[in-house]
Amino acid sequence: MRIVNATKHSHYGYRKSKHKVSPTMTSLHKSPLAPLLARLISEARASEDALAAQRAVNTADGGDPRTEDYRAFYARAKDLYLAVSPETARLLYVLARSSHAHAIVEFGASFGVSTLHLAAALKDNGGGRLITTEFEATKVVQLKRNIAAAGLEEFIEIRAGDALETLARDLPERIDLVLLDGAKPLYPQILALLEPRFGPGTLIVADNADMCPQYLTHVRGGGYISLPFASDVEVSMWIGD
């Protein structure tokens, strides 16, 4: 097995990783991440059934992730995963690895299914930083536990609070990859906060992008090459003004 050393790109400002990178193994396939992800994905599936049941009995006062009433929805869903699909999770890992991403921003962490895939890619890329955001306090507690159990703390900065505020400051000079997976009406505003840090090739994955037509119009217009992945995920690449 050939072992290559991680390299450091100083302009990203991340610490040089002490990890050896093996070209034939990924963190996704090894303990502690593999069994942890298997459990989280199985719990996420179960929680989708709970969400469907909740929707069926309580549509009137439940809020809606597609509208300005999103806070009520996410408060009511504070025990639910609402995770990306396993396919989208693997897509995130693949895109982060193949683009050699070192600086990633995530809008909406929940319990960390997508977060752990992205951070695993950073580790396997030799280092980097994922800035992730979550405004439900109890989710932040569990998110921290899951990250610690995965041994990925050194790659992740959690910004607790509303992403409209937490992503309005202290961003990396260049962002390589973005996951948008928080409140859907905020996608255009969050993108506007991050866009000044994009460079040619920056990738943006937006889950449930079909719930925000304004976002789709933006990324399918100038500045991006954009395409749908599966039924509700939009993958876009910044090409510049």
Ligand SMILES: C[S@@+](CC[C@H](N)C(=O)[O-])C[C@H]1O[C@@H](n2cnc3c(N)ncnc32)[C@H](O)[C@@H]1O
């Ligand atoms: C769909 S879930 C994220 C799922 C996660 N990406 C995963 O794959 O496990 C959306 C999460 O974003 C959070 N969220 C929604 N709007 C937010 C905002 N404005 N700021 C911070 N977090 C937000 C919600 O509390 C919720 O946990």
